[in-house]
Amino acid sequence: MTQSLLFLVVGVCLWVIGLYGLLRVRHVIRRLIAVNIMGGGAFTVMVAIAVRTDPVDPVFQALVVTGLVVAVSATAFALRLASAEAHCTRRRESRP
C-alpha cells in the first residue's frame, strides 16, 4: 500500500462522511460544514492522484487551487445568505 493509495481511500471516506452528515443534519450551518467536508474529501482524492507520479502532477494541483477558490466563495455566499435568512425571519416574527 502506497501513500497515494492510503490518501485516496481517506479522501473517499471523507467525502462519504460528509455526505452521510448531509443526509442526517438539519441546521443550515451544519449542512454547509458537511458540504465542506465532502469538498475536502474530493480535493484530497485529487491531491492523492497528483502525488502518485514523479514529478508530482502540477495540472491536478492547479485544479485543486481553482476548486478551493470556488468552494470558499460559494461557502461564504451561502453562510451570509443563511445569516440574512435568519435575520429577516426573526424580524418578520417580531414585527406583528
Place this chain on the structure above:
Amino acid sequence: MIEWLLDGTLAALLLILAIAVIRASGLYASVVLFIAFGLLLALTWARLGAPDLALAEAAIGAGLTGVLLLGALAHARPERPSNTLYGYRWPAALVSMALAALLIRAVWPLAETTQPLPAQVMTELEASGVSHPVTAVLLNFRAWDTLLELLVVLFAFLGLRQLRLAPLAHTEPWPLLAAWGRLLAPLALVIGGYLLWRGTSAPGGAFQGGALLAAGLVVLRLNGVLPALSWRQWPVRLGVLLGVTVFLAVAALTHAFGAGWLTYPVAWNTPLIVAIEVAATLSIALTLALLVVGEPEEVHP
C-alpha cells in the same frame, strides 16, 4: 517507518475529526472542530507534495471559513439539542457504506496508474513564461479556468450584494487580541505580497497571496483599524473588478491582434502573467475580505 507512522496518524486523525465534526453535540463545538479539521487537511496536503494547496487551505479552510462560520453562528437560529441528527440512521449509514465500498473499489487501481501529462507540462514549462509548474498551469496552460474562477469569486460577491444582510455582530475587540491583530495583519500583508511575488518560481501565487491578504484585511477590519469600504467608492468597485477585467482584456486583445484567445506573445509571456497575477491578487483579496466581513452598508449600492 517513521513516515508510515506519520501518514497513518494523519489519516486516522482526519477521519476521526470528520466524524466528530458531524456528530458534535453543539454547533459551536462543530465549528471549532471543523477549523481544526481544515488545519489538519492543510498539513496532510503538505505531506502529499502540495505546498501550494497547503498554503491555500490554511489561509482559507482555517482562516477565512473559520471567521465566516463564527460570524454566521452569531446570527444563526439556536439549534434544539434533540435535533442535532435526524432522519433514519441505519438507512443513511447503509447507503453511505455501500457508496464507500463502491468508491474504494473505483480508486483502488488509480494509485498504480501513471500518466504522461506531468512530464509534458515539464517539457513545455520553458515556453510558459514562469518556472513554477502549478503557476504555469493556472495562468498559461489552463488560464481560461482561472479566468472563470475569478468570475466565481465575483459572482459570490454579487450574490451577497443582493441580500438584505444583517449587520455583523461585532463586539469590542479584546485588547490583547487587538494588539496581536495589529502585529499579525501587516505580517499577513507582507507574506501575502511575498507569496504573490514568489509564485512565478516557487509554491505560492495569486490565489494563495490573495487569500492571505484577505485574511490580513479581515483582521484589520475586525480590529477597527481599517475604515469602512463602500461599493459607492470607485476604487473599491475597480479593485473588485480589476482581476477579471485585466484578464479578459488580455484574452480579447490576444485574440484580436495576436495569435489567439489567451495566447501570450512569446516575448511578453512573463510580464503579462505577472500583470494578471497582481490584478487577480488584489481583486481576490478585496472581494474575499468583503465577502467575509462586508457590512450591509459597505456592499449595498
Place this chain on the structure above:
Amino acid sequence: MTLALMSLLLPLASALVLLVLRARSPVLMILATLGSLIAAAGALYQVVDGGEQLLALGGWEPPLGIRFRLTPLSGLLLVFTALIHLLVAFYAAASRHSQTRHTDYWPLSGLLHASLVALWLSNDLFNWYVTLELLGLVAVALVTLAGPKAYRAAMRYLILSLVASLFYLLGVALLYGRYGVLDVALLASLTEADATTHTALLLMTLGLMLKAALWPLHLWLPPAHAGAPTAVSALLSALVVKGPLFILWLIWSEIAPPALARDMGFIMALAGVAALLSGGWSAMRTPYIKTLVAYSTVAQLGYALMALGLLLYWELPELHVALWLFVLSHGLAKVSMFLAAGEMQATLGSKRISALTGATQTMPVAMFAFAVAGGSLIGLPPSGGFLAKWLLLQPLFAEPANWFWAFAVLLGTLASAVYVFRVVALAFDRAKPTRPDFDPHVLAQWLALIPALLVWGMALVSQPLILWLTGVTH
C-alpha cells in the same frame, strides 16, 4: 470562432461596465444581447456552412490546455440563449412588475448569459465544473432578487447545487486519475468499461441530474423557480437547467462505454416517465400559478430525459433531434408561460390560480400567451412542441414492444392538457372576474406573447431545423 467569442464577450463586458458605473439602465444590456444574438447567428451560419470548429485556448492543445468546440448544435444553442435573453430583457425593461428597477438584475443577467455561452463552447470536464458553479451562483443570486421570502428556497437551491458539484467533481477526479485527460474528444477514444469508469460516470450523472432537476432529484426546482422574480423564473426554466442536461448528453453519448450507456439509458428513460407523471400530477394539484408552471418544467424535462434515455438504449440517432427540439421548444414556450403567469399574478394581486377567474376579460393578451404556450407544451400541431413529440413518438409506434413508452408519452400529454386547460377554463369564467390591482399593462403582455408565437413559428422552419440537428449526430 471569433463570432462565437464575441457572443460570449459582449454580455460579459457590458455587465462589467454596468457594475463599474453602478448603472441600472437596460439599454446597454439589450444592445449587448442583440449584438450577441447577431454574432451567434453568424457563428451558426459559419459552422453549418463550414463544419465543426476547434479552438485551442492559449494555443495549448489538449491534454495540456482547454479546447473550445463549436458544433452546429452549440451554435444553435448560442443563438437560442441570446434570443431568450433578448426576449426576456424586453419584457423586464417594459414590465412594471419585473423587480429589476432597484437591483443588479441587468449585470447579473448578462453574466448568466456569458456563463451559459462558456458552457456551450467548452469541451473540458473540469472547465464544465467551473461553469456549472458559475451558473449555480448567478442563478441563486438572481433568485434572491425577489427579497427575503425567497431566501429559504435560494438557500436550498444553493446547498443542493454545491453538493451536486461535488458529485460531479469526484467523478471528474476519478476519470482524470484513470485516463489522465479532461478533454471530451480525447476521453471518448480512451474509455474502457471498468469499475472506475462506471463509478465516475455514475457520480457525474447523479450530480448533473440534481443540477438539471431531473426526477427524482427535482424537488428543489419548484420553490426556487416559482419564488424568483418573473423574468428570472423564465431564464432559469428556459436555460439554466439545460446546461447540465447538455453535459449529461455529451458524456453519455460520447464518453460512456456502449454497454453501460444502454443500461443507463433504460433507467434514464424510466426516470423520464416518472418525471412526466409526477410533475404533471403536482402541476394539476397545486393552487399557485407560478408553481404550476414550475412543475410543468419538471414534467417537460421528463420528455427530454426520456428521449436521452431511449436514444442511449436503442442507439437511435433520430432521437438526438427529438431531445434538442424538446429543449428549444420548451425554452421558448416556458418563457412565454412564466412571463404571462408572472404578469397576471402581479396585476391581479394574488399568487393563486383561482385569481385568474375571468382573466380572458381583464388580461386577454397574457392569457392568450399562456394558452398558446400551453398548446406547445401539450404538443398541439403545428407548434415546436408537436414537432419534438412527433419525432419522439415515431420510433415508439414502430414496434408493438415499444408501446409502453408511447403510452407513457400519451399519459404525460394528457396531464399537460389537464393543467393547461385547468387554467384556461377558469380564465373563461367571465361571470365574476377578479378585479386587477393595477391597470393591466398591454405592452408587457404582448412581449410575453412573442416567444409563444415563435415556438409555433418553429413549425415553419421545421425542415432545416431537423436537418441541422441531424447533422449534429454525425
